[in-house]
Amino acid sequence: MHIPDSFMPLSQALVYWAIALPFIFMSFRWARRDMDDMKIPILAALSAGIFAIQALNIPIGMGTSGHMVGAALVAIIFGSPFAGVLVLTLVLLVQGIVFADGGITVMGANILNMGVISGFIGYYSFVALRSRKIDIKIAAFFGAWLGLFVSAIATAVEMSIAGTFPLVPGLVAMGTFHFVIGIIGEGLITAIAIAAIAKARPDLVDSKITEGSKEATL
Amino acid sequence: MTSQNMKLLYAGIAIALLISVLAPFLASPDPDGLESAAESVIDEERFAELEEAEPAIESPMPDYSIEGQGKLGEIVAISAGTIAILLISFGLGKVLKANKAN
Numbered sequence: 001m002h003i004p005d006s007f008m009p010l011s012q013a014l015v016y017w018a019i020a021l022p023f024i025f026m027s028f029r030w031a032r033r034d035m036d037d038m039k040i041p042i043l044a045a046l047s048a049g050i051f052a053i054q055a056l057n058i059p060i061g062m063g064t065s066g067h068m069v070g071a072a073l074v075a076i077i078f079g080s081p082f083a084g085v086l087v088l089t090l091v092l093l094v095q096g097i098v099f100a101d102g103g104i105t106v107m108g109a110n111i112l113n114m115g116v117i118s119g120f121i122g123y124y125s126f127v128a129l130r131s132r133k134i135d136i137k138i139a140a141f142f143g144a145w146l147g148l149f150v151s152a153i154a155t156a157v158e159m160s161i162a163g164t165f166p167l168v169p170g171l172v173a174m175g176t177f178h179f180v181i182g183i184i185g186e187g188l189i190t191a192i193a194i195a196a197i198a199k200a201r202p203d204l205v206d207s208k209i210t211e212g213s214k215e216a217t218l
Numbered sequence: 219m220t221s222q223n224m225k226l227l228y229a230g231i232a233i234a235l236l237i238s239v240l241a242p243f244l245a246s247p248d249p250d251g252l253e254s255a256a257e258s259v260i261d262e263e264r265f266a267e268l269e270e271a272e273p274a275i276e277s278p279m280p281d282y283s284i285e286g287q288g289k290l291g292e293i294v295a296i297s298a299g300t301i302a303i304l305l306i307s308f309g310l311g312k313v314l315k316a317n318k319a320n
Contacts, residue, residue, distance in 0.1 A: 001252050006271030031314040040311035041223045045230020047307035052237035052300045055282055057246040064254040065246035090307055094299055100277035155252065164268070165259050173255035181251050201226065 001069070001155055001178070002095065003110055005103030008162040016158070017108030023085050023116045030082035039078070042204065046074050047087045054091065058185050066181025069114045069151070072122025072144040073190045077197065077204055084119030085111070109158055113151040122147025122190075136198055136205075137191045144190035145182040152178030231304060238300045241282075242292035 005013075035043065050070035057065035070091075071084030092110050095101040102110045126143030130136065156174035159165035165173075198205045249257065256265060273280075282299070284291030 001250065003252065004268075004271070005274045006268045007256070028314060031311065032317055035311045035315045037315070038223050040308060040315065041227035042230075043311050044304050044308035045227045045234070048234040048300045048304040049230055049237070051303040052234040052241065052296065055241040055296045055299075056237055056244060057248070057250060059246035059248055062254070063248050064251055065248040066251050087307065090310070091303060094303055094306070096277075097275070098277055098279055098299060098302070099282050099295070100273050100280035101282070104274045152251065156255070165255065169259040170255060173258050174251065177251035177254055201222075204226075 001066075001110075001114060001152060002092075002102030003106045003113075003155065003158075005105050007103075007159065007164045008106045008109060010105055012158075012162055013103075013105040013109060015108075016106070016112050020108040020111040020116065023082075024089050024111065027082040027086035027089065027115075030080055031086055034078070034080065034083075042077070043083070043087070046070075046077065047090055050074065050087060051091050051094065053189070054095070058181075060177070060180045060184060062177070062180075064177050064181075066177065066185045068185045068189050069118050069148055070190075071115050071119030072126065072140075072147045072186070073193055075119045075123035076126050076140060076143070076190075076194055081116075081120040081123040084123065085115040088115030088119065109155075113155050113158075117154050118147035118151040118186075120147075121150045137195045140194040141187040141191035145187035148182035148186040149175070149178055152182075234300045234304070235297060238296040239293050241296050242289045 008016075031043075050068070050073075053068050053070065055067070057067045059065050069088070071081075071088045073084075074087045075081045075084035077083070089111050092102055092107055092114065096104050096107050096110070122143045124143075125146045126139045129139035129142060152174045153171065156165060156170040157167070159174075160167040160170050194205065248254070256268065260268070279295040279298075282292055282295045284295055287294070
């Protein structure tokens, strides 16, 4: 879903930077408040894992492929959507500068779509489902899927404003492809990862979420 | 607790590097969702124009590869990126945490 430079006029790219920057700033503030020697290694391992898994495109049929985004997974583990924003900002920065995956001028839009939108939608859908006592795997699957799907829809709208995609065909194409990418690439992998982590280290998946109770931890 | 988290870090690094080494062989060569969408909704001439446009800055390892180095180059590129992200996120975590103490 990485937008390249040529897909968006510079003026619009700057607008998305302006929207993304406060979220990036708040993600740094989250880290300042929340990071400690226990959590830093987990943040680093997750960031590295997400960079690697983003290089692994999964075929989804229709001649298309997709990869995991991972913002929802990170947000769920740390109990904050800003954790997802932070990790995706770092990953997108390295991808854009070193590997030409996603443009530099449009990086604000990419951070907004993949970090902010997929992280916030993914995390709060997960929380809403958990508060209704929905199984953690199902909540993680659906939250992550919805986060990816909505960010694809947002990308289609941005592409339409940019004059690159016509609105309705753009929405249909992006929606169709990412409906499927979200199931396999995002939902399934997130659910498996959350289930594995919740089993091995229940302390890591914020217990106020896993238990669906009001008790805060850590 | 801290040593347990270090174990998790090592496990995470091992998984990330394993994916980095396997990705060049397993990753689908099909275009991603956005590119496929572009291909299907933009007319051919304009699509070719957009595809050929140079990025705003030149990247040292475009498309997760090293020119002329084939699959090995891809393994090196992705692994280098994985390690870079690991160091950057670890370092940033340390720096932000250190700020908290002040």
